[in-house]
Amino acid sequence: MSAAAQRRAAPLSRARRTALGLVLPLAALIAWELSARIGEVPSYLVAPSAIFATTWEMLASGELWQHTRVSLLRALGGYAIGGACGIAMGLLAGIARPVERFYDPVVSLTYPVPKIVVLPILIAWLGAGDASKIAVITAAVFYPTFINSLYGAKGVNRLYVWSARNMGAGPLRVFAKVILPAALPQVLAGLRIGLALAFIVMVACEMQNSRSGLGHLIITAEDSLRFDLMYAAIVAIAIIGFAGDRLLLWLRRRALAGQAIGKEGAHG
Amino acid sequence: MALLEVRELDKVFRRGARAVQAIDRFSLSVEEGEFVAIVGPSGCGKSTFLHILGGFEPHDGGTMLLNGAPVRGPGPDRGMLFQEFALYPWRSVIGNVAWGLEVQGKPKAERIAAAERYLKLVGLSAFRDAYPAELSGGMKQRVALARVLAFEPRILLMDEPFGALDAQTRELMQEELNAIWQETRNTVLFVTHDIDEAIYLADRVVVFTARPGRIKDEIRIGLERPRRADVRKSAEYMAYRNRVWDSLRAEVLKAREEFK
Numbered sequence: 001m002s003a004a005a006q007r008r009a010a011p012l013s014r015a016r017r018t019a020l021g022l023v024l025p026l027a028a029l030i031a032w033e034l035s036a037r038i039g040e041v042p043s044y045l046v047a048p049s050a051i052f053a054t055t056w057e058m059l060a061s062g063e064l065w066q067h068t069r070v071s072l073l074r075a076l077g078g079y080a081i082g083g084a085c086g087i088a089m090g091l092l093a094g095i096a097r098p099v100e101r102f103y104d105p106v107v108s109l110t111y112p113v114p115k116i117v118v119l120p121i122l123i124a125w126l127g128a129g130d131a132s133k134i135a136v137i138t139a140a141v142f143y144p145t146f147i148n149s150l151y152g153a154k155g156v157n158r159l160y161v162w163s164a165r166n167m168g169a170g171p172l173r174v175f176a177k178v179i180l181p182a183a184l185p186q187v188l189a190g191l192r193i194g195l196a197l198a199f200i201v202m203v204a205c206e207m208q209n210s211r212s213g214l215g216h217l218i219i220t221a222e223d224s225l226r227f228d229l230m231y232a233a234i235v236a237i238a239i240i241g242f243a244g245d246r247l248l249l250w251l252r253r254r255a256l257a258g259q260a261i262g263k264e265g266a267h268g
Numbered sequence: 269m270a271l272l273e274v275r276e277l278d279k280v281f282r283r284g285a286r287a288v289q290a291i292d293r294f295s296l297s298v299e300e301g302e303f304v305a306i307v308g309p310s311g312c313g314k315s316t317f318l319h320i321l322g323g324f325e326p327h328d329g330g331t332m333l334l335n336g337a338p339v340r341g342p343g344p345d346r347g348m349l350f351q352e353f354a355l356y357p358w359r360s361v362i363g364n365v366a367w368g369l370e371v372q373g374k375p376k377a378e379r380i381a382a383a384e385r386y387l388k389l390v391g392l393s394a395f396r397d398a399y400p401a402e403l404s405g406g407m408k409q410r411v412a413l414a415r416v417l418a419f420e421p422r423i424l425l426m427d428e429p430f431g432a433l434d435a436q437t438r439e440l441m442q443e444e445l446n447a448i449w450q451e452t453r454n455t456v457l458f459v460t461h462d463i464d465e466a467i468y469l470a471d472r473v474v475v476f477t478a479r480p481g482r483i484k485d486e487i488r489i490g491l492e493r494p495r496r497a498d499v500r501k502s503a504e505y506m507a508y509r510n511r512v513w514d515s516l517r518a519e520v521l522k523a524r525e526e527f528k
């Protein structure tokens with residue numbers, strides 16, 4: 001191997017990897033700030049420094065945290081319920097053919113429907129409070145976790161199950177100690193998609209019908225042309241979404257210690 | 269009555285209109301404590317036979333009696349060593365070896381101690397905390413061997429257990445298995461492609477025909493026990509070797525003809 005090829009193959013250090021990921025967002029921020037200061041930009045492109053100032057102000061007054069807290073409550077409530085149902089029913093359908101047959105047509109039929117359309121119906125039923133929003137988020141999170149758990153359980157190498165039964169393991173143990181860990185990579189993939197959906201649907205619900213939350217903040221800021229406020233809310237959403245995703249990835253690395261080895265694709 | 273009685277066993281794999289007869293009216297009886305080696309061309313149904321015997325795969329015709337009762341499903345009396353190892357990627361090496369004992373409800377200290385003993389036997393103590401994905405093919409195979417030995421089944425079903433090993437390790441493992449058998453007198457069904465291994469280890473060598481698998485030949489190996497490694501140099505041994513090889517050769521050629 002040539003020296004150049006060797007250098008290329010050497011893994012990046014941790015610091016360099018982080019730096020590489022920061023290049024694009026930083027460049028975009030600087031370009032944005034500069035054009036907002038120098039050039040003529042429309043009023044809805046508020047300079048990042050102004051957004052930062054507003055965010056800071058709202059954090060200090062506690063207002064941003066107020067909205068973030070209600071939003072988080074709704075998103076995580078729906079995420080927990082939808083995720084738990086999705087995983088439990090998905091794994092069950094993955095190991096029991098009749099259960100899969102039972103759910104399959106309903107799931108295929110309702111999966112493509114945007115879950116937000118049922119919000120008005122749920123409001124009529126559950127009221128305009130948190131419950132109806134949590135219900136919509138629950139529905140949105142359910143699908144990706146159900147489908148991924150289903151295929152995770154269906155794809156378990158039959159030899160894993162055979163070898164467990166060979167040693168005398170009963171169905172419960174096979175499920176807990178073989179199916180579950182073997183399907184875990186897929187289950188976690190479903191949970192990751194579900195998390196992003198939970199935030200998206202949360203904002204959509206709050207923009208449509210709410211008196212609190214980050215989505216509500218965005219829509220009222222837009223209406224009153226307070227674009228700095230709108231961006232502050234968007235930044236808050238981005239940050240909690242990012243933090244949640246990183247947390248899941250960290251959990252994934254810990255939980256899949258043995259299974260991730262040698263499976264990092266072309267990145268080596 | 270023999271420990272294992274297989275009579276007129278049939279197995280057909282079907283998918284849609286396609287049907288593959290893997291095993292055709294296969295009969296075999298195995299005595300308690302007997303070491304039976306099974307040789308045959310690739311694809312003749314050896315693994316399938318062990319899977320049926322293990323209770324994993326159903327069969328289509330014939331009977332299979334274990335201790336006089338039909339085989340209904342898998343059980344810890346028959347320890348299966350799969351050709352593909354089937355180690356759990358989410359468990360460390362020691363966790364894999366201790367798994368059978370965990371299922372049996374042995375206390376933790378006891379199963380770790382037993383697992384460590386068997387890991388030492390296969391020469392992998394240094395890798396106790398590694399994951400299977402970090403092992404070579406031959407190392408995985410030895411972990412699988414330790415795992416099946418650790419839960420001490422009465423009958424061992426071994427599907428090419430040394431197939432992935434280098435020649436030297438393979439010989440060491442053969443001697444190790446020979447010593448274990450000498451001590452435990454387990455009943456063993458041992459599938460292999462290695463004629464020398466079959467003769468050195470077994471009381472009887474069963475030759476499968478090309479697919480569909482049937483019994484072509486059964487050769488009783490009268491070499492004195494306990495067998496030492498240098499038995500392989502004796503004239504008696506060479507005579508058995510020629511005998512098995514002649515029998516197998518015709519079937520291997522037939523199987524190759526079919527693949528063309």
Ligand SMILES: Nc1ncnc2c1ncn2[C@@H]1O[C@H](COP(=O)(O)OP(=O)(O)OP(=O)(O)O)[C@@H](O)[C@H]1O
Binds near residue numbers: 311314
């Ligand atoms: N699950 C399956 N579905 C369909 N056909 C199968 C299946 N398993 C095995 N077969 C077929 O049955 C035949 C016997 O397969 P088997 O794995 O028992 O062969 P083998 O004797 O163990 O071969 P090898 O020495 O290469 O391991 C082959 O023709 C194979 O294609």
Ligand SMILES: [Mg+2]
Binds near residue numbers: 314315316351427
């Ligand atoms: Mg095989």
